[in-house]
Amino acid sequence: MYRYDTYDQTLVDERVAQFRDQMDRYLAGRLGEDEFRPLRLQNGLYIQKHAPMLRIAIPYGMLSSQQLRALAAITRRYDRGYGHFSTRQNLQLNWPALEDVPDILGELAKVQMHAIQTSGNCIRNTTSDQFSGIAKDEIEDPRPWCELIRQWSTLHPEFAYLPRKFKIAVSGAKQDRAAIQVHDIGLRLWHDDNGELKVKVLAGGGLGRTPMIGDVVREDLPWQHLLTYLEACVRVYNQFGRRDNKFKARIKILVKALGIDEYRRRVEAEWAHLKDGPQTLTHAAVDAARAHFPEPERRPVPEQAIEVFDRLRADNRAFARFVTNNVTDHKVPGYKAVTLSLKRREHAPGDVTADQMEAVADLADQYSFGEIRVTHEQNLVLSDVPVDQLEALWQELDSLGMANPTVGTLNDIICCPGGDYCSLANAVSIPIAQALQERFENLDFLYDLGPLDLNISGCMNACGHHHVGHIGILGVDKKGEEYYQVSLGGNSTDDASLGKILGPSFYREDVPDVIEKVLQVYVEQRHDDERFLDTYRRIGLKPFKERVYA
Amino acid sequence: MPDSQLEHAQTLIKLGQPEENTWALSRIDDALPRARPVIVPLSLWLEHSSDGELAPWLPSDTELTGDLAKSLTHAPLIAIDFPAFTDGRGYTLARLLRERHGYQGEIRAIGDVLVDQLYYMSRCGFDALALREDQHLDDALRALGAFSVSYQPGVDVKEALFERRLRESGRS
Numbered sequence: 001m002y003r004y005d006t007y008d009q010t011l012v013d014e015r016v017a018q019f020r021d022q023m024d025r026y027l028a029g030r031l032g033e034d035e036f037r038p039l040r041l042q043n044g045l046y047i048q049k050h051a052p053m054l055r056i057a058i059p060y061g062m063l064s065s066q067q068l069r070a071l072a073a074i075t076r077r078y079d080r081g082y083g084h085f086s087t088r089q090n091l092q093l094n095w096p097a098l099e100d101v102p103d104i105l106g107e108l109a110k111v112q113m114h115a116i117q118t119s120g121n122c123i124r125n126t127t128s129d130q131f132s133g134i135a136k137d138e139i140e141d142p143r144p145w146c147e148l149i150r151q152w153s154t155l156h157p158e159f160a161y162l163p164r165k166f167k168i169a170v171s172g173a174k175q176d177r178a179a180i181q182v183h184d185i186g187l188r189l190w191h192d193d194n195g196e197l198k199v200k201v202l203a204g205g206g207l208g209r210t211p212m213i214g215d216v217v218r219e220d221l222p223w224q225h226l227l228t229y230l231e232a233c234v235r236v237y238n239q240f241g242r243r244d245n246k247f248k249a250r251i252k253i254l255v256k257a258l259g260i261d262e263y264r265r266r267v268e269a270e271w272a273h274l275k276d277g278p279q280t281l282t283h284a285a286v287d288a289a290r291a292h293f294p295e296p297e298r299r300p301v302p303e304q305a306i307e308v309f310d311r312l313r314a315d316n317r318a319f320a321r322f323v324t325n326n327v328t329d330h331k332v333p334g335y336k337a338v339t340l341s342l343k344r345r346e347h348a349p350g351d352v353t354a355d356q357m358e359a360v361a362d363l364a365d366q367y368s369f370g371e372i373r374v375t376h377e378q379n380l381v382l383s384d385v386p387v388d389q390l391e392a393l394w395q396e397l398d399s400l401g402m403a404n405p406t407v408g409t410l411n412d413i414i415c416c417p418g419g420d421y422c423s424l425a426n427a428v429s430i431p432i433a434q435a436l437q438e439r440f441e442n443l444d445f446l447y448d449l450g451p452l453d454l455n456i457s458g459c460m461n462a463c464g465h466h467h468v469g470h471i472g473i474l475g476v477d478k479k480g481e482e483y484y485q486v487s488l489g490g491n492s493t494d495d496a497s498l499g500k501i502l503g504p505s506f507y508r509e510d511v512p513d514v515i516e517k518v519l520q521v522y523v524e525q526r527h528d529d530e531r532f533l534d535t536y537r538r539i540g541l542k543p544f545k546e547r548v549y550a
Numbered sequence: 551m552p553d554s555q556l557e558h559a560q561t562l563i564k565l566g567q568p569e570e571n572t573w574a575l576s577r578i579d580d581a582l583p584r585a586r587p588v589i590v591p592l593s594l595w596l597e598h599s600s601d602g603e604l605a606p607w608l609p610s611d612t613e614l615t616g617d618l619a620k621s622l623t624h625a626p627l628i629a630i631d632f633p634a635f636t637d638g639r640g641y642t643l644a645r646l647l648r649e650r651h652g653y654q655g656e657i658r659a660i661g662d663v664l665v666d667q668l669y670y671m672s673r674c675g676f677d678a679l680a681l682r683e684d685q686h687l688d689d690a691l692r693a694l695g696a697f698s699v700s701y702q703p704g705v706d707v708k709e710a711l712f713e714r715r716l717r718e719s720g721r722s
């Protein structure tokens with residue numbers, strides 16, 4: 001994983017000192033509320049319903065066990081002993097005291113972490129595939145590229161006051177696990193016929209109140225030009241993006257207004273000047289970035305251990321379930337990646353207590369080279385577990401309540417904080433997730449349904465990605481009452497699509513029944529192993545609509 | 551036009567040091583003030599650009615075409631307006647003037663210019679910062695020196711940090 005050198009450390013230390021000075025001026029009344037706002041936002045601090053919230057960056061989802069322990073200690077000392085993993089590979093603290101934030105940032109800097117640009121109208125934390133570096137279908141490890149982008153975008157002097165927030169995601173595998181089509185810029189690393197690394201650049205995707213799928217700006221950018229090209233893309237946005245209306249300020253609106261061809265023309269014209277400039281990458285620069293992500297020293301796993309694992313899987317139903325849903329194949333035979341479910345009925349999706357963080361850190365040290373990854377589905381991953389230790393790990397996870405064998409199923413709900421925490425909400429969302437988890441807790445039923453993304457947002461800002469859930473639920477407000485709109489057919493991976501609204505919205509109590517009817521239609525109509533999404537795409541909205549509104 | 555409508559920035563930082571401001575500023579589009587030297591709207595300056603004691607200010611939505619950049623080369627200084635401190639277009643304008651069009655004269659930030667923007671402004675090529683009236687000079691000078699290292703090249707530093715690292719470790 002990336003380790004800071006003295007330059008990185010100096011920069012985050014100076015950032016903490018700068019923010020401390022800004023906070024002092026704010027508390028002393030020398031800095032007004034409006035003027036302080038972008039400064040605190042760009043340090044991850046925003047003010048919510050009950051209290052300030054602090055969003056801590058976990059760059060492209062990579063954490064060390066030492067960092068996770070430090071986060072646990074911070075939540076105990078400065079918050080209420082838990083944190084919330086968000087859909088953008090960040091950790092949110094829900095209850096820090098405003099004046100403690102400089103100290104919290106100071107504690108983070110000690111373990112090479114920060115909250116820089118996790119909020120505000122700037123380039124945000126770059127996100128990526130949680131299986132980077134170990135995925136079987138990987139073409140190019142995106143982490144070194146993400147790190148290069150992190151450095152390029154951190155305190156970029158020209159882009160701290162963009163029209164609106166700007167999010168970049170990178171995928172380097174055959175399957176897109178980073179939702180690159182719904183980001184302001186999505187990057188896909190691929191090899192051409194000569195084995196040369198190229199970057200496909202998408203722009204203008206995004207969720208929120210005007211959801212859109214990104215358009216291709218450039219199919220085959222040579223890797224050397226990644227940073228100069230990004231600079232051109234963002235510069236055109238900075239100059240021409242709308243600033244008169246906050247809801248029309250995202251790059252997606254600009255790309256739509258200009259058309260992708262005109263946006264591309266402007267980017268290329270800008271890039272013609274930047275190309276081959278001082279940010280052009282060299283083999284040496286990329287090799288230096290790659291050197292931060294070496295293969296861990298994996299021991300050979302004996303053939304026989306693989307056989308033992310296969311046998312256990314055949315014999316033990318509970319273990320088999322866990323393996324089917326929570327264990328992912330690894331590029332190295334004998335190793336697996338294990339997803340730890342953060343979805344339990346007792347907690348909001350993505351919430352983890354300090355005790356659990358410490359326990360996971362210990363497990364990471366014991367089973368997976370001391371590294372943890374955070375997923376945009378709000379789970380954690382141990383990426384390098386030898387198969388002969390899987391059973392032991394599974395049992396330990398079970399005793400921690402993190403072995404819920406439901407990753408990727410209907411129960412693995414993505415959910416925003418909603419009305420319980422968020423002042424923008426139309427409706428609560430966490431209680432909906434909990435009611436659904438309660439209704440559909442029968443494991444046999446969940447397996448039978450297969451992969452199913454159910455996403456919930458408490459308002460049209462779409463923090464819970466409801467547009468790209470196979471089933472999406474959106475809280476709406478009608479004359480001060482909470483209602484829920486259901487949509488079907490969204491998808492965030494390769495063949496990304498936005499869900500279509502089923503029809504008039506529902507009362508909160510009715511949501512589980514509605515979802516049950518939708519699932520009945522699927523179960524009745526599916527062919528063989530057809531996924532929910534594929535059945536929906538084949539038969540369309542109508543049969544679902546007829547059943548639900550019958 | 552009555553010169554009473556002129557603005558006159560009290561706190562100017564030039565090349566990182568406080569400096570007395572000699573330039574008045576007019577935001578009136580259709581009348582040339584009598585005072586000299588004075589910064590006037592771009593459109594007005596373009597009509598009177600032979601007067602060496604006039605300088606233009608650019609609105610943040612200025613599209614910097616090649617022709618415009620060419621006529622700006624002999625301006626004694628170029629001011630860029632920040633109508634609101636959250637309007638980030640001026641940063642791009644300053645960089646383009648310096649890096650693309652090679653403008654060597656003073657580039658001055660005017661308008662909603664606050665202490666906490668100065669560091670980024672100086673990296674983008676502003677060498678004169680006319681602070682909004684309520685800003686404190688000592689805060690400003692401290693804020694300018696907030697960072698001793700940066701990842702990206704800018705108008706101040708010509709080398710990306712990744713290149714500097716390679717150079718210092720003898721790998722480039």
Ligand code: HEM
Pocket residue numbers: 048085086087088092164165182183206207208209250415416417418421422423424461462463464
């Ligand atoms: C609790 C207070 C929160 C507030 C007030 C809030 C507010 C917002 C707003 C206003 C947007 C839309 C911005 C736009 O479209 O330009 C947004 C988008 C988003 N939020 Fe939140 N949010 C909150 C919490 C969260 C949390 C906890 C997560 C993660 C689980 C999250 C994840 C996202 C994501 C992923 C988007 C992006 C959708 C997109 O534009 O592509 N938010 N949020």
Ligand code: SF4
Pocket residue numbers: 416417418419422423424425426427429457458459460461462463464
């Ligand atoms: S989707 Fe709406 S309710 Fe949910 S966190 Fe975002 S802004 Fe709040």
